[in-house]
Amino acid sequence: MTLAESKTNAPAPENKGGVVISVDAMGGDRGPAAVMGGIAQSAEKNPDIRFIVHGPKPELERLIGRRSDLLARCDIRDAQGVVSMTDKPSQVLRKGEGTSMWSAVESVRQGEATVAVSCGNTGALMALSMLRLRKLPGVNRPAIACLWPSRNPQGFNVMLDVGADIRADAEDLLAYALMGASYARNGLGLSRPRVGLLNVGTEEHKGRAELKQAHELIAGMSEAGSFDYIGFVEGSDLPSDRVDVIVTDGFTGNVALKTGEGTAKLVGDFLKEAFGNSVMSKFAALLAMTSLKRLQKRIDPRRVNGGVFLGLNGTVVKSHGSADATGVSAALKLAFQLAQSGFHDRLAARIAQSLAAEAATTTEHKGMS
Amino acid sequence: MTLAESKTNAPAPENKGGVVISVDAMGGDRGPAAVMGGIAQSAEKNPDIRFIVHGPKPELERLIGRRSDLLARCDIRDAQGVVSMTDKPSQVLRKGEGTSMWSAVESVRQGEATVAVSCGNTGALMALSMLRLRKLPGVNRPAIACLWPSRNPQGFNVMLDVGADIRADAEDLLAYALMGASYARNGLGLSRPRVGLLNVGTEEHKGRAELKQAHELIAGMSEAGSFDYIGFVEGSDLPSDRVDVIVTDGFTGNVALKTGEGTAKLVGDFLKEAFGNSVMSKFAALLAMTSLKRLQKRIDPRRVNGGVFLGLNGTVVKSHGSADATGVSAALKLAFQLAQSGFHDRLAARIAQSLAAEAATTTEHKGMS
Numbered sequence: 001m002t003l004a005e006s007k008t009n010a011p012a013p014e015n016k017g018g019v020v021i022s023v024d025a026m027g028g029d030r031g032p033a034a035v036m037g038g039i040a041q042s043a044e045k046n047p048d049i050r051f052i053v054h055g056p057k058p059e060l061e062r063l064i065g066r067r068s069d070l071l072a073r074c075d076i077r078d079a080q081g082v083v084s085m086t087d088k089p090s091q092v093l094r095k096g097e098g099t100s101m102w103s104a105v106e107s108v109r110q111g112e113a114t115v116a117v118s119c120g121n122t123g124a125l126m127a128l129s130m131l132r133l134r135k136l137p138g139v140n141r142p143a144i145a146c147l148w149p150s151r152n153p154q155g156f157n158v159m160l161d162v163g164a165d166i167r168a169d170a171e172d173l174l175a176y177a178l179m180g181a182s183y184a185r186n187g188l189g190l191s192r193p194r195v196g197l198l199n200v201g202t203e204e205h206k207g208r209a210e211l212k213q214a215h216e217l218i219a220g221m222s223e224a225g226s227f228d229y230i231g232f233v234e235g236s237d238l239p240s241d242r243v244d245v246i247v248t249d250g251f252t253g254n255v256a257l258k259t260g261e262g263t264a265k266l267v268g269d270f271l272k273e274a275f276g277n278s279v280m281s282k283f284a285a286l287l288a289m290t291s292l293k294r295l296q297k298r299i300d301p302r303r304v305n306g307g308v309f310l311g312l313n314g315t316v317v318k319s320h321g322s323a324d325a326t327g328v329s330a331a332l333k334l335a336f337q338l339a340q341s342g343f344h345d346r347l348a349a350r351i352a353q354s355l356a357a358e359a360a361t362t363t364e365h366k367g368m369s
Numbered sequence: 370m371t372l373a374e375s376k377t378n379a380p381a382p383e384n385k386g387g388v389v390i391s392v393d394a395m396g397g398d399r400g401p402a403a404v405m406g407g408i409a410q411s412a413e414k415n416p417d418i419r420f421i422v423h424g425p426k427p428e429l430e431r432l433i434g435r436r437s438d439l440l441a442r443c444d445i446r447d448a449q450g451v452v453s454m455t456d457k458p459s460q461v462l463r464k465g466e467g468t469s470m471w472s473a474v475e476s477v478r479q480g481e482a483t484v485a486v487s488c489g490n491t492g493a494l495m496a497l498s499m500l501r502l503r504k505l506p507g508v509n510r511p512a513i514a515c516l517w518p519s520r521n522p523q524g525f526n527v528m529l530d531v532g533a534d535i536r537a538d539a540e541d542l543l544a545y546a547l548m549g550a551s552y553a554r555n556g557l558g559l560s561r562p563r564v565g566l567l568n569v570g571t572e573e574h575k576g577r578a579e580l581k582q583a584h585e586l587i588a589g590m591s592e593a594g595s596f597d598y599i600g601f602v603e604g605s606d607l608p609s610d611r612v613d614v615i616v617t618d619g620f621t622g623n624v625a626l627k628t629g630e631g632t633a634k635l636v637g638d639f640l641k642e643a644f645g646n647s648v649m650s651k652f653a654a655l656l657a658m659t660s661l662k663r664l665q666k667r668i669d670p671r672r673v674n675g676g677v678f679l680g681l682n683g684t685v686v687k688s689h690g691s692a693d694a695t696g697v698s699a700a701l702k703l704a705f706q707l708a709q710s711g712f713h714d715r716l717a718a719r720i721a722q723s724l725a726a727e728a729a730t731t732t733e734h735k736g737m738s
Binding site: 149200261 | 609633640
C-alpha cells in the first residue's frame with residue numbers, strides 16, 4: 001500500500017510515456033498466465049505503467065489477446081527459451097542467451113525499461129544480472145533486499161542481504177547499510193532510516209570479528225549516508241519498530257527470512273486448525289471473518305512480494321516463484337515505485353558520495369562525529 | 370507434555386530417593402519467588418523429584434516457609450552472590466565463586482544432583498559450566514539445544530547450536546548431529562531421529578565450504594550414531610515434519626531462534642489486535658476462547674522452556690530469564706526427564722563410540738555405506 005502512494009499525484013503522461021517495466025513472463029511455478037494476470041491487475045490500477053513482456057510470442061499473444069485493453073500497454077519480445085528452477089546459474093550464464101530471463105534483463109541494460117521483474121530461479125537471475133548489468137562502482141557484492149512485516153508505521157522493515165551471496169566482509173556490510181538506507185528512503189518513503197546490524201546480542205563485545213569492524217564502519221558513515229545507526233539488533237528485532245533497515249550477510253539473512261516465513265505459516269495453520277475444531281469455533285471464525293481477513297492481509301507474503309537486487313547498474317525485482325497474479329502485481333507495484341522515484345540514480349550517487357567520504361576519512365584521523 | 374510421560378510408570382522411590390535437580394534460585398528477571406513457584410508446581414505434579422536450591426538462605430527459607438510441603442523436598446545451599454544479566458562471562462569466571470549460579474553447577478560436579486537448572490545470564494552460565502564441568506572427551510565446542518514447536522507428532526523439533534559459540538567447523542557440526550540425535554532419543558523418545566543440516570538451499574552444491582564438508586561427515590556417521598541423515602534443510606523446515614534435529618552453528622541458530630520467537634509474537638499481537646477491533650470480533654473471540662487457548666498452548670514459549678547445554682561432563686538446563694513459575698516448572702520437567710533417562714551417560718557413550726568409528730573410518734578407505 002505504501003509503495004505506490006505517489007502515483008496519483010504524478011501528472012498523466014503521454015500515451016506512450018510513463019514508466020516502463022521489463023517482465024519475464026516465464027520461469028514462475030504458475031506459468032505465464034499468472035504473470036499476465038498480474039500485469040492486467042497492475043495495468044488496471046495504474047495508468048502510468050507500461051510493460052515489455054518476454055517469452056514465447058504465440059503463447060503471450062494468446063494470453064494478451066483475451067484482454068484487449070492490455071494490447072496497447074504491452075510490447076512483446078519473443079524469447080523461446082525458459083530458465084527452469086533447477087538450472088544451475090553457471091549453465092544459464094553459458095547457454096541462457098535465448099531465454100526470456102536473459103531478454104528481460106537485457107531490456108534494462110539497453111535502457112528501454114527502468115526495472116526488470118522475474119518470478120524465475122533466483123540464483124540464475126542474480127548471475128545473469130551481474131553478468132549483463134555489472135556491479136556499481138564501489139560495490140563488491142550485490143545484495144538482495146526483502147520487505148519484512150513490522151510494527152513500524154510504514155508496515156515493513158527492509159532486510160538485506162537475503163541470499164545474493166553467502167559471505168560478506170565488513171566493507172560489504174557497510175555497502176549493504178548504504179544501499180538498504182537508500183532503498184528505505186525511495187521504496188518506503190523514510191527520510192532518515194534507522195539502520196541496525198544483525199548479531200547474536202546487542203552488547204558491543206558480542207559477535208564475529210567482521211561484525212565488530214562493520215559496526216565501526218557503519219557508525220562512521222551514518223552522516224554521509226543520511227541514516228541513523230542504532231547498533232546491533234537481534235533476530236527478535238526484525239519485525240520491531242526500533243529499526244527500519246536490518247543489515248546481515250546473505251547466509252544469515254536467507255535463513256532468517258525462511259525461518260520467519262515458516263513460523264508465520266505454522267502459526268497460521270495452527271490457527272486454522274484451532275478454528276476448525278468445533279462447531280462453536282467455526283461459528284466464531286465466521287463472526288470474526290473481517291478481523292481475520294485484516295490479519296491475513298497484514299502478514300500475507302504476497303503483499304511483500306519482491307526481493308530487490310541492489311548494487312548493479314540497473315534494478316531487478318525478484319518475485320516469489322510461486323506468486324499468483326496478486327503476488328506478481330505487488331512485485332510490479334514495487335518496481336514501478338522504484339522506477340518512478342529515480343531510485344537507481346540516487347543509490348548510485350549515494351554510493352559514489354560515500355566512497356569519497358570514506359577515502360577522505362582514511363586520510364584524516366579516524367572517527368568523524 | 371511429551372517430556373515427563375514416563376514419570377507415572379516409575380516405581381515410587383524412598384522418601385529421600387528419586388531424581389535430584391540443582392536449582393539456581395537467583396538471576397532470573399522475576400527473582401527467586403518465580404523460581405520457588407516453579408519448584409512448588411513441579412513438586413506437586415511429580416513425587417519423584419527433589420531439589421537442591423541455591424541462593425541467600427534467609428530469603429529462600431522465607432519463600433519455602435510458606436509452603437511446608439516443600440520443606441522435605443528442598444535442600445537449601447546458602448550463596449549470597451548473584452550473577453546479573455549484564456555481568457560479563459569473564460568477570461564471572463574470575464569472581465563468581467560465591468554466587469548461586471556457581472554453587473548450582475558445583476552440585477552437578479560433585480554428583481549430588483544430576484542436572485542443574487538456571488534462569489540466569491546465558492553466557493556466564495555456559496562459561497561457568499565449561500570451567501567447572503569441563504568438556505566431554507571428543508567435543509571441541511559444547512552446544513545449546515532448544516526445542517522448536519513443529520508439525521511432528523512429538524510436537525517439537527530440536528535445534529542446535531542456538532548460541533553456545535558463534536563459530537562451528539565441520540567436526541563441530543558432526544558432534545552437534547550426534548549430540549542432537551542423542552537428545553531427541555532421550556528427551557523426545559524418538560528411537561531413530563532424522564537429522565538435517567541448515568543451509569540456504571537443499572541442493573548439494575549450495576552453501577559454505579564447512580557445510581559441504583559437514584554434509585559428508587554426518588552422512589558417514591549416521592549408522593554409528595543411529596540416526597537418519599536427510600541432508601540440507603532450510604529455515605522454512607525448522608517447524609516441519611520432515612526433520613527432527615536441525616544442526617547449525619551458534620550464530621545462525623541464535624538468529625533463527627530469535628527470528629522465530631519474534632515472528633510468532635508479531636503474529637500473536639496482530640491476532641489480538643484483529644480480535645479487539647470491533648464488538649463483533651470481541652464476541653467472536655469469546656466464542657472461540659477454547660480454540661484460541663489450545664492454539665496458545667501449542668505455541669506458548671513457556672512450554673518449550675529450557676535450552677540444554679550439551680557436550681559437558683554433566684547436564685545444565687538454561688531456562689528463559691523472563692520465565693514465570695510455569696516456565697520454570699517446564700524447565701524442571703525437562704531436567705527431570707533427562708536425568709531419569711540416563712541421558713548424560715548415554716550421550717557420553719555415543720560420542721566415545723562415534724570417535725572410535727571415525728578413527729576406524731579414517732584408517733580405511735573413505736565412504737562407508
